[in-house]
Amino acid sequence: MKVTIKDIAKAAGLSPATVSLVLNNRPSRIAESTKERVLSIAHEMGYRPNSAAVSLRTNRSYTLGLIVPDIRNDYYATYARGMEDFCAEYGWNMIFCSTNNNLERERQAIEALCTKNVDGISLVATPSEEVKNNFIANRELILSMKIPLVQMDLTAYKKPINAVISDHEKGGYMATRHLIALGHRKIAFITGPFALEGCQSRLMGCKKAFEDYNIPWNDELIYKGNYSYASGLDGMDYLSDKDFTAVFAFNDLMACGVYKGLEKYSLSIPEDISVIGYDDHFVSSILGVPLTTIRQPIYEMGKESARILIHSTEEEVSEPVISKFDLKLIVRDSTRKI
Amino acid sequence: MKVTIKDIAKAAGLSPATVSLVLNNRPSRIAESTKERVLSIAHEMGYRPNSAAVSLRTNRSYTLGLIVPDIRNDYYATYARGMEDFCAEYGWNMIFCSTNNNLERERQAIEALCTKNVDGISLVATPSEEVKNNFIANRELILSMKIPLVQMDLTAYKKPINAVISDHEKGGYMATRHLIALGHRKIAFITGPFALEGCQSRLMGCKKAFEDYNIPWNDELIYKGNYSYASGLDGMDYLSDKDFTAVFAFNDLMACGVYKGLEKYSLSIPEDISVIGYDDHFVSSILGVPLTTIRQPIYEMGKESARILIHSTEEEVSEPVISKFDLKLIVRDSTRKI
DNA sequence: GTGAAAGCGCTAACAG
C-alpha cells in the first residue's frame, strides 16, 4: 500500500497536520529536530504525495495543458519542449493535446483539461479554414472557465489576452528585403491560410518592403498554401508558367515542397531561383542546398508561455501580458545575387 | 463557482449519490425519467466532473504517462501521437515527459508521474551511454510502484514485461539484403549506441545477411554513431579513406548526415555510393535524393502501447504482452545496382 | 510547539 502522510505521522508520533507543515516547508514554529525527523522518516518510507488529494484540497494541479494542431510537427514540438523544460524546472507537468486541426477536437481537449484542473492552458491555434466563429468560441470557452490562457500568435483574436508572438510583419519584411537586396524584383510568395494572423502579418511585411523599394506588387505571384509540404509543391505547379526569380515560402516545410517542385521543372537553387523559407525548421540546415530562412525563437516562446502561466497562478495578475519575440534572418545557400 | 454534483442534486431534488450513478451511467434501478432530468440539468448547469476528486476516490486518473528522450524528435513524436489518438478515443489524457537523454531526469519524470497517479507509463528508453545499472533501476522503480508499464524496444531489459517492439534483426537483415541484391559487397555501417538492444539486433541482422550470402565481414567498415545527424557526418569522416560502395545508416537522421558527408567528399548518391536508412523519418521522402529506408510502424506502435496500458487497467492481466511489429523496406532513389 | 477537526468533490456500500 502507498504510504500517506498519516503513516508518517504515526511513525513519528506526530499528527498529520504537523507532518504536512514540515513536508511543505510551511512557515511554522516546529522544532528543527522534529522537522529533520519527519523528513528522514518520509524519505525512508518512500513517501510520495498524492496529487489528487492536494489538487482537490487546494484547487491547484501544478499541471499545464498544451493544445497544438499536431505534436509531430517540429515547430510545435519545439514549442512544447520549451514549455516542458520550464515546467520541469519548477516541478510542474504538462498534458499534451493534438487537435489534428479539428476545432471539435480542440473543444474536447479544452473540456478535458478543465476537468483535469490544469492551472493554465497554452493554445496554439489550429490553422483551420473553418468559420472564425468556432475558432473564437474555443478561446471564449477557456476564458469562461477562468483558466489562465496563453495564446501563441493570437490569431484572429484581438481581445486583450496573454500571448507570445513573433513579429511576423517584420519577418515578412526581412525576408523580402533580403531578396530585394540581392537584386530580385519578381518574387513569388507561397503563403499560409489567410485566416491565420501570422500569415496576414507576413504578407503585410512583404508588401511594405515592396513599397519601400518602389517595386510594383503583383497578385499573380501569390499562391495560397496551407503550410504543408504538399502545398509547396502545388505552389510550384501554379507558378510554373509565371515569370519570377525568387520564392518566399511562408514556412520551411513548404520551402521543401518548392525545392521538389523546382527540381521537377529542372530549375536549380540558387542558380535559377532563389528560395527563402520561414521558421528555421531543423531540416532546413541539412537540406542538399541549406535553406535561407527566418528563424523564430520558438523554443524560447514555449518557455515564456510556461513562465507566464505559472507566474499568473502565483499572484493575481490583472493586465494580460504580451511577449513579442524578435526574428532573425539566417542566410544559407538557397539565395543569391542576380 | 464551479458546479458540483451536489449542486445538481439540490437542483433536481435528489441526493448526490443518485446523480453520481446517473452521470456515470452505472447499473442501477433509477427511473428513466429521473435519469433524463439529471442529465439535462447537468448539461444546463455546465457540470464538469472534478477529476481530482474522482481520482482520489477511485485511484484511477484516466491518464497515461509518456517518457521519451526528446519530443522534438519526429520518431518519438509520432509514437506519442499514436498513443494520444488512442487515448483521445477513450477520453483519456497524456502527460508527456522529455528526459533529454538524462537518466536522472528520467527518474524525476517517473516520480512525477507516480505522484500524478497515472494509470500507466510508456517508456521509450533513453539511448544513453551511461551505466546499464541506472538504466535498469528506472524500470525497476516503475514496477515497484505497481504502475503498468509498456516499454518500447525493451532495451537492455530482459525480464518479462509489456513491450512494443520492432523486429530489428529482420530490419537489419532486410536493409543489408537489399544492398547485397543490388550487387554491393563492401558495405559500411553507421550504427547507434551498442547499449541499445535495437542497435544490437540490427547489427546481428546485418551479419546474418553477410553470412547467408557468404560475404566476409569487415569490422573496419563499422562506425559507432549515436543516432544524431552529426554522428552521420562524423561517420563519413571516419570512412573517407575506406573502400566501400554502400552505407547503411541505422537511422534516417544519420543518413542525412551521411548525405552531407558524401557531398563534402564530392561523392554522389546513388551513382558513387548507395545509402539506406532506417525509420522512414518524414524528411526521408523529401530529401533531394529520396532515401531508401526501413519503415517502422511507429505510430501504430504508439497506439498499441496505449491499448495495452488502458486494457491492463480494465482487467487484471497476468501475462506481460509483447507486441512485435513488422518492418517494411521502402525503396526510393538512394540505392542502385552496381 | 503541536494537534483536532473540518472539508475539498466524489463514489460505493448498504439501508430503506
Next chain:
DNA sequence: CTGTTAGCGCTTTCAC
C-alpha cells in the same frame, strides 16, 4: 427506486 453515510489524502484554521 433512491438516500445515508463514510472516507479517499491532504491542508488549514484555530485551539491548546
